Structures are given as structure tokens and as C-alpha cells.
Amino acid sequence: MEDKGYTDIINRYLEGEMSSAEKESFLEQVKSNAALKDELELAQDIQKGIELHGSRRLKYLLQAEEKKYQNKPAKSWGWKVAASFFILVGLGYVIFNFANRGSSDIYSQYYLPYPNIVSPVNRSDEGVRSDALADYEQENYQKAIEKLAKQLQSDPQNDVLNFYIGQSLLATGDADQAIPYFKNIGPASRFYDPAAWYYGLSLLKTRQMDEAKAQFEQIAGSGSSYADEAAEIAGKL
Numbered sequence: 279m280e281d282k283g284y285t286d287i288i289n290r291y292l293e294g295e296m297s298s299a300e301k302e303s304f305l306e307q308v309k310s311n312a313a314l315k316d317e318l319e320l321a322q323d324i325q326k327g328i329e330l331h332g333s334r335r336l337k338y339l340l341q342a343e344e345k346k347y348q349n350k351p352a353k354s355w356g357w358k359v360a361a362s363f364f365i366l367v368g369l370g371y372v373i374f375n376f377a378n379r380g381s382s383d384i385y386s387q388y389y390l391p392y393p394n395i396v397s398p399v400n401r402s403d404e405g406v407r408s409d410a411l412a413d414y415e416q417e418n419y420q421k422a423i424e425k426l427a428k429q430l431q432s433d434p435q436n437d438v439l440n441f442y443i444g445q446s447l448l449a450t451g452d453a454d455q456a457i458p459y460f461k462n463i464g465p466a467s468r469f470y471d472p473a474a475w476y477y478g479l480s481l482l483k484t485r486q487m488d489e490a491k492a493q494f495e496q497i498a499g500s501g502s503s504y505a506d507e508a509a510e511i512a513g514k515l
Contacts, residue, residue: 284317285466292321321468384511385482391417391449392472394442411442419446437467448476453483471497475504478511491515 290296291304308315394415410425426443433439444459460477463469474497481490494515497508 284314285468288314288318288321291318384514385479388507388511389448389479389483392441392445392476414442414446417449419449422446423450435462437463437469437473441469441473444473444476444480448480448483451483453480456480457484471500471502471504474502475508478508482511487515 287304291301296304308318394411410422410429413419413422413425423443423446426439426446430436430439430443440459440462444456447453447456447459457477457480460473460480463473467473474493478490478493478497481487481493491512494508494512498505498512502508
């Protein structure tokens with residue numbers, strides 16, 4: 279199996295599109311092929327990261343909405359009833375409510391730093407120093423930028439390095455500088471979808487509204503995990 283074939287077969291496995299026999303054969307190949315095993319583990323980590331990112335953003339929205347209600351005077355029993363109703367009506371209301379605020383709030387509504395899912399401190403990714411990603415995970419973004427930039431000098435096309443230095447720059451508010459790093463991640467990379475999403479957010483942050491709208495429309499029309507959120511944003515721009 280050639281490296282270029284890993285993406286398709288791994289995606290089929292993760293999306294449950296294999297028959298039992300195909301799945302069994304694939305897992306046997308994983309046991310004997312270290313490169314395939316590494317690619318599968320990375321793909322699983324990225325999938326978890328996307329799921330975690332989504333759940334973190336929803337948690338943020340829920341907490342923000344809850345604070346708004348808590349700031350309003352109400353009897354304790356009334357708050358309990360309201361809270362129960364809010365949970366039932368839940369995510370649809372919260373997303374709708376936040377989605378229909380002014381465009382100036384769009385970036386803050388949708389932005390959350392992407393988690394470190396490549397090197398969770400106790401496991402380093404090949405070609406990337408684990409301490410750089412540990413700094414990122416601990417929100418020591420400036421230190422992460424310095425270490426990742428140094429590594430990029432000898433490996434400028436490394437998608438992990440490009441992605442996380444872009445993340446670190448965006449987290450420090452330097453969206454202009456983050457943009458070229460996200461753009462440097464091509465369609466063959468497993469970081470392509472999240473990089474495209476954060477590229478769009480970087481365009482929003484720098485008020486390049488026409489470019490941002492085009493980017494989110496492109497994401498919305500793709501099979502990306504960010505398609506629904508991108509469509510929401512594009513609809514407001």
C-alpha cells in the first residue's frame with residue numbers, strides 16, 4: 279500500500295464504510311505497517327480534536343447564555359423551570375440567538391483555539407518537538423511560536439508546524455501573521471479542513487470581509503466538518 283492511498287482507506291474505516299471482511303483486513307495491515315498505524319492514530323486524534331472543538335464551542339455558548347439569564351432577577355423556582363426549559367430547547371436556541379447578532383461579534387462567537395491533539399505532552403509527533411506543543415497546550419503561545427518557528431526553518435512544509443504556529447499567532451491576536459501558515463497547508467494534509475476554517479476566521483479578524491465570505495462559502499459547500507458553521511457565518515457576511 280502506497281502512502282498516497284492511506285487517506286482514502288483510513289477515511290473509509292473512520293466513516294464506517296468498510297464491510298466486516300474489509301475492516302478485518304485493514305486492521306491486520308495496521309498491525310504490520312507502522313506508517314499506516316501512525317497515520318490512523320493521527321487521523322483518530324484529529325477527529326477527536328474536531329469533536330472536542332465543537333463541544334467546547336457549544337459549552338462556551340451555553341455558559342455565556344446562562345450568565346445572561348443569571349444576571350436577571352428571578353425567583354429560585356422560576357430559574358429552575360427556566361433552566362430546565364432552556365436545556366430542553368437547548369442548543370438550537372443558543373446557536374440561533376448567537377448566530378443572529380451583529381457581524382462585529384462573529385469572530386468572538388466562533389473562535390476557540392484548536393486543542394493540541396497531535397502531541398498531548400506525553401507523546402511527540404515525528405519531526406515536531408513535544409515541548410513546543412506542550413507550550414501551546416499550556417497557552418504559552420509566545421514560547422510555542424519561537425520554538426515552532428525555529429523548527430520550520432529546517433522543515434518549512436511540515437503541516438503540524440504550520441498549523442500550530444498559525445494557531446499560536448491567532449491566539450495572540452496576530453491574525454495577519456497567522457494567515458500564511460494556514461494557507462501553506464494543502465488539501466493532502468489531514469489538517470486541511472481545520473486550517474481552512476481558521477484561515478477564514480483570520481480573514482474575519484483582519485476585517486477582510488469579502489475574502490472571508492468567499493472562504494466560508496467554499497467550506498460550506500464542501501464535505502468539511504465545519505460546513506454547517508461556515509454556512510452560518512457566510513449567511514451573515
